[in-house]
Amino acid sequence: VRLSDNPNTNEDEPEVLYTGMHHAREPIGMQALIYYMYYLLENYETDPDVKYIVDNFELYFVPIINMDGYAFNILLDPTGGGMWRKNRRQNDDGSYGVDINRNYGYAWGYDNNGSSPNPEDDTYRGPSAFSEPEIQAVRDFCVEHEFRIALNYHSYSNLLLYPWGWSGEPCEHDAVFHAYGDILTTENGYEYGAGYTTIYPTNGGSDDWMYGEQETKDFILAYTPEVGDGNAGFWPPVSQIIPLCQENMYQNIMAALLSGPYSKARDLGPSILETKNGLFFFELQRLGLEEGATYTVSIEPLGDAISSISDPLSYSDLEILETVSAAFTYTLRDDIMSGDLVEYLLKVDNGLAVFSDTIRKIYGTPLVIFEDSASSFNKWTSTKWNITTAQSHSPSTSIADSP
Numbered sequence: 195v196r197l198s199d200n201p202n203t204n205e206d207e208p209e210v211l212y213t214g215m216h217h218a219r220e221p222i223g224m225q226a227l228i229y230y231m232y233y234l235l236e237n238y239e240t241d242p243d244v245k246y247i248v249d250n251f252e253l254y255f256v257p258i259i260n261m262d263g264y265a266f267n268i269l270l271d272p273t274g275g276g277m278w279r280k281n282r283r284q285n286d287d288g289s290y291g292v293d294i295n296r297n298y299g300y301a302w303g304y305d306n307n308g309s310s311p312n313p314e315d316d317t318y319r320g321p322s323a324f325s326e327p328e329i330q331a332v333r334d335f336c337v338e339h340e341f342r343i344a345l346n347y348h349s350y351s352n353l354l355l356y357p358w359g360w361s362g363e364p365c366e367h368d369a370v371f372h373a374y375g376d377i378l379t380t381e382n383g384y385e386y387g388a389g390y391t392t393i394y395p396t397n398g399g400s401d402d403w404m405y406g407e408q409e410t411k412d413f414i415l416a417y418t419p420e421v422g423d424g425n426a427g428f429w430p431p432v433s434q435i436i437p438l439c440q441e442n443m444y445q446n447i448m449a450a451l452l453s454g455p456y457s458k459a460r461d462l463g464p465s466i467l468e469t470k471n472g473l474f475f476f477e478l479q480r481l482g483l484e485e486g487a488t489y490t491v492s493i494e495p496l497g498d499a500i501s502s503i504s505d506p507l508s509y510s511d512l513e514i515l516e517t518v519s520a521a522f523t524y525t526l527r528d529d530i531m532s533g534d535l536v537e538y539l540l541k542v543d544n545g546l547a548v549f550s551d552t553i554r555k556i557y558g559t560p561l562v563i564f565e566d567s568a569s570s571f572n573k574w575t576s577t578k579w580n581i582t583t584a585q586s587h588s589p590s591t592s593i594a595d596s597p
Contacts (some may be wrong), residue, residue: 195255197234199248208453208484211336211344211414212446213256216295216400217279218263219428222421222438223347227257229439230446246547247450254339259328260294274429281326285313292320295348296396298403299323299333301360308360308397319398336404336411342453342483343374343415345446346400349430350422351393352384354445357405357416359389359396365405371415373481373515374452378417381444389418415483419445455544456482457489457512461553462519462588466560467536470528473521474503474553476540480512487544493522494550496537499557501527503538532558568593 198207212230214223234253237244247253258264260281267276280291293316296302296309302323303309309319324330356371358364365371368388375386389396396402404416422430422438430438462475478491492506504523512518526536534557541550566573568591571581582597583590 224257296398300403300406302398304397308395351420353420354386355389355418382441455484455487470526479517490543494539499536
């Protein structure tokens with residue numbers, strides 16, 4: 195299924211791929227994608243964010259890759275609960291099925307730990323790479339298109355996995371995968387990381403091929419969401435289906451936005467303004483995969499606390515994940531009182547749409563009860579917590595429970 199404002203026309207817009215059910219007993223992936231499709235269609239006329247995505251991107255959906263395996267589970271248990279995983283290929287030894295998520299050509303059969311040569315095993319990789327028609331179809335589809343990001347839905351474990359699955363070494367774009375993983379899991383809280391080290395080694399998987407094969411196509415930033423926890427399992431109770439679909443909506447939407455021109459502005463200034471004239475500090479980070487976009491940052495005052503603000507600032511030719519810092523000059527109205535709210539929109543225009551965050555500050559002089567820059571641990575007592583440089587907001591250190 196292709197979802198776009200002109201679905202029968204290739205408009206050379208950023209393309210995103212969403213797939214479900216490489217494994218026949220994991221239907222929540224199919225359901226999550228159908229739920230997402232309905233959401234886009236039903237909210238197109240009323241939600242500007244949905245309209246922006248549908249108008250400026252081409253979204254492709256393959257809700258069920260393993261058709262005959264799923265049909266076999268329906269035959270086994272029409273009410274749900276069938277545990278067949280593979281497809282229904284008849285193997286030479288009389289057994290059935292290939293794990294089609296071990297049948298892709300990149301690092302196929304690298305070892306017998308990440309896939310199995312035994313036709314009776316659940317992770318049987320098949321007699322050769324791309325031996326299965328389902329995976330041949332996915333391969334050809336990817337070669338015919340220019341997908342930038344792919345979400346290949348599975349279940350379960352509350353994880354978001356990315357390459358490599360076949361090797362414990364980081365891939366070339368590990369920093370981008372990691373940064374995107376942090377964004378995609380903002381709302382569902384899934385643990386994210388390379389498949390090899392986050393869950394277990396695999397070879398011949400979809401993500402490794404979509405990303406690693408770069409001769410017949412460009413690399414695709416491919417992820418595997420593992421939807422649901424152990425309580426949900428492979429066949430979640432009916433009461434959990436929609437909540438599980440909903441917890442992955444932000445992930446689906448951000449996968450589209452990140453495939454185009456997208457950047458994020460973040461306010462860096464203090465929450466209390468002690469002077470009527472000063473600077474609103476911010477940083478801008480390019481996150482989207484679209485090359486050559488220009489991002490214009492501006493401030494739109496809300497209310498009458500701000501009497502003047504400096505002109506918008508534009509940035510072009512930013513590298514992926516590159517961050518720039520700057521500031522706007524502000525003046526507050528003369529009669530502003532201590533404790534008054536100062537509110538404004540921090541806006542980013544990517545040439546197609548404007549994204550904004552509401553920033554709220556207070557004018558006045560603070561009474562400081564306690565402060566800590568997190569540059570040392572001198573003000574604290576703990577045997578578990580300490581300073582870390584692994585991640586921070588400002589400056590270069592933070593206090594963490596696992597330093």
